[in-house]
Amino acid sequence: MTVTVKICGLSTEETLDAALDAGADMVGFVFFPKSPRAVSNERARQLADQARGKAEIVALTVDMDDAALAAIVETVRPDWLQLHGGESVERVAEIRRRFGLPVLKALGIREAADLAGIGAYAAVADRLLLDAKPPKGATLPGGNGVSFDWHLLDALDPGLAYMLSGGLDAGNVAQALAVTHSPGIDASSGVESAPGIKDPDRIRAFIAAIRGFRPNPDHSRALAGERISS
Ligand SMILES: O=C(O)c1ccccc1N[C@@H]1O[C@H](COP(=O)(O)O)[C@@H](O)[C@H]1O
Numbered sequence: 001m002t003v004t005v006k007i008c009g010l011s012t013e014e015t016l017d018a019a020l021d022a023g024a025d026m027v028g029f030v031f032f033p034k035s036p037r038a039v040s041n042e043r044a045r046q047l048a049d050q051a052r053g054k055a056e057i058v059a060l061t062v063d064m065d066d067a068a069l070a071a072i073v074e075t076v077r078p079d080w081l082q083l084h085g086g087e088s089v090e091r092v093a094e095i096r097r098r099f100g101l102p103v104l105k106a107l108g109i110r111e112a113a114d115l116a117g118i119g120a121y122a123a124v125a126d127r128l129l130l131d132a133k134p135p136k137g138a139t140l141p142g143g144n145g146v147s148f149d150w151h152l153l154d155a156l157d158p159g160l161a162y163m164l165s166g167g168l169d170a171g172n173v174a175q176a177l178a179v180t181h182s183p184g185i186d187a188s189s190g191v192e193s194a195p196g197i198k199d200p201d202r203i204r205a206f207i208a209a210i211r212g213f214r215p216n217p218d219h220s221r222a223l224a225g226e227r228i229s230s
Pocket of ligand 1: 008009028030032035036037060062084131140141142143144145146165166167168186187188189190
């Protein structure tokens with residue numbers, strides 16, 4: 001199982017290089033002004049040029065209008081648009097159609113009921129990002145360093161195109177993979193030394209923990225429909 005790894009909220013050449021050298025598949029730039037990781041379009045363009053051809057470039061936006069999205073698409077030339085707000089199913093489909101880019105739609109999860117929208121969003125997005133719902137009073141819709149109960153995903157369609165996020169770091173990501181078998185992993189604050197300050201050592205340790213993860217062979221056999229005796 002090859003896990004797609006995304007490191008989000010990069011804002012310096014040094015930490016971007018750390019992510020690229022460690023083998024990140026996707027790198028994310030945040031265009032949400034309240035975030036300590038926010039970058040301007042021009043700054044993101046410089047970083048994107050550094051990453052282009054080495055990893056897929058993701059522009060993280062929150063309930064953004066078409067004009068602001070168009071400015072990012074034109075200046076930064078991302079490979080993906082991440083929609084991390086309350087965008088409706090119709091709005092996701094519209095953005096995807098208008099900009100001709102694959103869409104990573106974030107959904108906040110806290111309890112089983114939060115999984116109800118997955119099917120409708122999966123029908124219009126190229127990939128889902130299952131993230132923890134922000135804690136009460138949080139000013140950010142993501143990037144809060146909190147996890148949700150990964151066992152909520154036990155009944156998920158194993159073929160669903162999604163990535164897991166929310167409070168993941170080098171110390172817990174193997175357990176997250178063991179529980180969910182997620183095909184993709186995304187982290188921001190778990191690879192930082194302080195909010196908005198990415199740490200090259202933590203980025204390397206995080207990606208090494210993912211690349212070193214070996215799934216339990218019983219799980220793979222069960223997915224293939226084999227009977228597992230105890
Ligand atoms: O990172 C941010 O600042 C951010 C701001 C607004 C929306 C989403 C944001 N981050 C995304 O949230 C996930 C989870 O973050 P964390 O690992 O729990 O800190 C992150 O991977 C980003 O995709």
